[in-house]
Amino acid sequence: MGSGDLANETGLISRSRNGDTVAFDQLITLHRDRVYMIANHILRNNDDALDVTQETFLRAWKSLARFDGSATFGSWLSRIASNASIDLIRRRQSHPQTEFEAAPMSIDAASRTTPSQPDRPGESIDRAEMRERFEAALGTLSPEHRMVVVLKEVEDLSYQEIADTVGCSIGTVMSRLFYARKKLQNELRDFYENL
Amino acid sequence: MGREFPRMIRWVAAVVMLVAASARADGIWSALVLATNEHPPKPAPVELKSFSQGLRTVFGYNTFYLLGAKQKEILKGSEVWIVPTKQVFLKVRCLDRTEVDYRVQLELYVKKKLVVTSEARLARGAPLYIRGPSWGRGRLIFILEVR
Amino acid sequence: MKTFEEKYTAWLDGALEEQERVEFEASLPDREDALRDREDWRKLRGLMRESVAPEPMPHGDFLNSQVLAAIGREQPASRPARSWFPVGRLAWSGAFLLAVAAVFSAVILPGITRTPGEDQYISKIIAAHATDPKLGAYAFAAPGGKGAVLWVQDAGYIPANEGIR
Numbered sequence: 001m002g003s004g005d006l007a008n009e010t011g012l013i014s015r016s017r018n019g020d021t022v023a024f025d026q027l028i029t030l031h032r033d034r035v036y037m038i039a040n041h042i043l044r045n046n047d048d049a050l051d052v053t054q055e056t057f058l059r060a061w062k063s064l065a066r067f068d069g070s071a072t073f074g075s076w077l078s079r080i081a082s083n084a085s086i087d088l089i090r091r092r093q094s095h096p097q098t099e100f101e102a103a104p105m106s107i108d109a110a111s112r113t114t115p116s117q118p119d120r121p122g123e124s125i126d127r128a129e130m131r132e133r134f135e136a137a138l139g140t141l142s143p144e145h146r147m148v149v150v151l152k153e154v155e156d157l158s159y160q161e162i163a164d165t166v167g168c169s170i171g172t173v174m175s176r177l178f179y180a181r182k183k184l185q186n187e188l189r190d191f192y193e194n195l
Numbered sequence: 196m197g198r199e200f201p202r203m204i205r206w207v208a209a210v211v212m213l214v215a216a217s218a219r220a221d222g223i224w225s226a227l228v229l230a231t232n233e234h235p236p237k238p239a240p241v242e243l244k245s246f247s248q249g250l251r252t253v254f255g256y257n258t259f260y261l262l263g264a265k266q267k268e269i270l271k272g273s274e275v276w277i278v279p280t281k282q283v284f285l286k287v288r289c290l291d292r293t294e295v296d297y298r299v300q301l302e303l304y305v306k307k308k309l310v311v312t313s314e315a316r317l318a319r320g321a322p323l324y325i326r327g328p329s330w331g332r333g334r335l336i337f338i339l340e341v342r
Numbered sequence: 343m344k345t346f347e348e349k350y351t352a353w354l355d356g357a358l359e360e361q362e363r364v365e366f367e368a369s370l371p372d373r374e375d376a377l378r379d380r381e382d383w384r385k386l387r388g389l390m391r392e393s394v395a396p397e398p399m400p401h402g403d404f405l406n407s408q409v410l411a412a413i414g415r416e417q418p419a420s421r422p423a424r425s426w427f428p429v430g431r432l433a434w435s436g437a438f439l440l441a442v443a444a445v446f447s448a449v450i451l452p453g454i455t456r457t458p459g460e461d462q463y464i465s466k467i468i469a470a471h472a473t474d475p476k477l478g479a480y481a482f483a484a485p486g487g488k489g490a491v492l493w494v495q496d497a498g499y500i501p502a503n504e505g506i507r
Contacts, residue, residue: 021410028406036399046232046255046397047334050405051496057409058416091499131393132234138394153387154394159357171348178347181354181383184390192386252485255400282500295463305498311479313470313492321465321488331502341465 009073017064028057031074035081038165041150042085042143044135052088056081071164078165082147089143130191137187141180148173149180222268223287223297223317224342225277230256231333246322246338253324254334262335266342269297277337282306283327285337295319297341303327317341354380408478408495415475465490 009030015023035056040049059080060067067076138146147166151157159170166173228243230250236257239247243259250259269275274288283305291298296318303311305328317323319341327335344352349366352358358366370376399405467481467490478495 021413024413025406025410028409029402032402032405033399040397045332046400047329050399053399053405054408054412054495057405058412061409061413062416127393128234130389134390134393135234150394153390171345174348174351175345177351181351185379185382185386188386189382192382192389249485249489253491296465298468301492303494303497306500309473310477310497311470311472311492311494313479313481314468315490315492316464316466316468318463318465318488321463321490322484323465323467323490323492324484325492326494326497328498328500330500335500 013064013067013073016061024057024061027073031077032057034074035077037155038078038081038147038151039085041154042082042147043088044139048085048088052081052084055084059084075161075164079167082166085147086143133188133191137184140187141183145176145180145183148176149184152177222266222342223277223299224264224266224340225285225287226264226338227262227283227327228336228338229260229262229330229333230254230336231258231260232256233258243338246324249322249324250336254326254336256334269299277339282330283335285325287339290314295341301325303337354383404480404482408480411480412478415478464488467492 009027012023012027012030016027032053036049036053039052039056040046043049043052056077060077063080067073071079138150141149144166148162151162151165152159157165159173162173163170226242228246228250232255239259240261242261242264243250247259251257265277267275267277269287269289269292271289271292274286277285277287283303286302286304288300288302289297290300296316298314298316301311301313301315302309303313303325315323317339322338322340325337325339327337329335349358349362353363353366367373367376464483465488466483470479470481470492472479472494476496478493480493480495482491482493483489484491
């Protein structure tokens with residue numbers, strides 16, 4: 001974000017703090033894609049990610065007074081999004097369920113629901129299979145580990161940016177990365193060694 | 196001529212009523228759908244084929260299962276439960292109906308608790324999609340259509 | 343002092359200073375194995391970047407309207423400083439308005455014929471109300487322009503192990 005954009009954003013934040021919803025509307029537009037991306041990486045479900053994106057901005061609106069500028073507004077929102085995503089996962093985990101849900105009663109028991117992105121038109125079978133393998137492997141990680149590895153490997157954030165987003169120390173980010181990478185390598189060894 | 200005229204009037208009236216009755220909306224078709232994302236996506240059942248593009252565009256899922264469906268004529272002032280299930284059901288009350296549409300009051304219940312009330316107009320061939328609760332990793336969606 | 347995992351992660355990412363890198367590689371029990379491991383991870387990372395990128399968010403402007411509507415619902419309604427009408431007058435005014443509405447509904451409304459036109463074959467939501475302030479109910483036209491969508495936000499969650507039918 002350039003210095004002009006930053007000054008503009010600072011003005012929008014200030015106006016939003018004073019209850020200006022028009023200004024807040026612009027902040028939502030500026031940051032919604034990134035918030036959605038983070039929620040989608042953690043939750044791997046478009047619908048849940050939309051819910052969490054909305055929840056994130058609502059929480060942000062209510063706690064604007066607490067934003068002190070020590071991190072960027074985008075990082076602050078990312079932190080809210082990751083917390084909201086993990087809250088959702090924990091709420092779901094209070095109901096017993098397996099990683100792949102039992103099939104609904106009137107549906108073929110062999111079918112499974114898997115989280116993640118909808119079918120992409122034009123995607124080759126190989127690419128679709130690759131995506132499926134990665135999604136399954138990422139599913140074996142805890143949300144906290146999944147988050148750091150995706151933010152690092154897919155979104156190419158720095159350790160500091162990941163730490164700001166997740167709300168932990170750089171050391172914790174790095175040790176989670178260590179574990180997550182090892183786990184993914186084990187899960188996918190047969191896949192990438194044959195490519 | 197004296198007796199034929201009233202008979203002719205009655206005959207014409209019967210025909211008019213028959214035509215009017217056949218032109219009336221036949222009823223409301225309703226379905227409960229489970230929408231999920233699967234790899235690869237499964238083809239939609241035949242009953243949902245005409246809705247799958249709309250469902251995909253609006254809700255972002257790629258696979259649809261039909262959990263239940265029924266066609267029901269609903270009279271003005273009457274109330275019906277649409278595709279009742281244990282956990283989620285839709286109550287429909289007909290406020291008014293014409294040849295081409297219904298004006299209805301909808302009540303969506305989740306786990307026996309009233310969640311949303313709504314008034315809607317349902318026109319022939321123009322479906323109404325109602326986003327319900329999530330179930331497992333999917334989403335329950337009601338579809339109502341006048342047929 | 344960095345742990346082994348932190349050093350390994352930084353080494354794999356090429357984030358160690360030159361001196362640190364030399365010392366770290368010297369400390370590895372099997373340097374060749376570690377180098378192969380690093381190469382494997384870099385290959386995997388490339389594949390992951392191709393495969394895992396999420397789709398852009400759909401319905402962006404709709405999200406904005408939902409958030410702002412939720413903010414509007416949560417803000418306390420303003421109350422007038424004092425009442426302009428005494429209670430008695432208010433009650434009579436209400437009764438009068440109800441009577442007018444009843445006459446209108448019974449006599450005038452049925453006489454109003456619906457104007458035929460392009461909305462004859464369109465479904466639409468006339469009104470929607472969520473019973474819980476934490477929920478939301480929104481309406482918009484379905485693709486194609488004829489159908490309608492009643493979007494219930496936060497309608498709840500039913501675990502998969504609870505049967506539906």
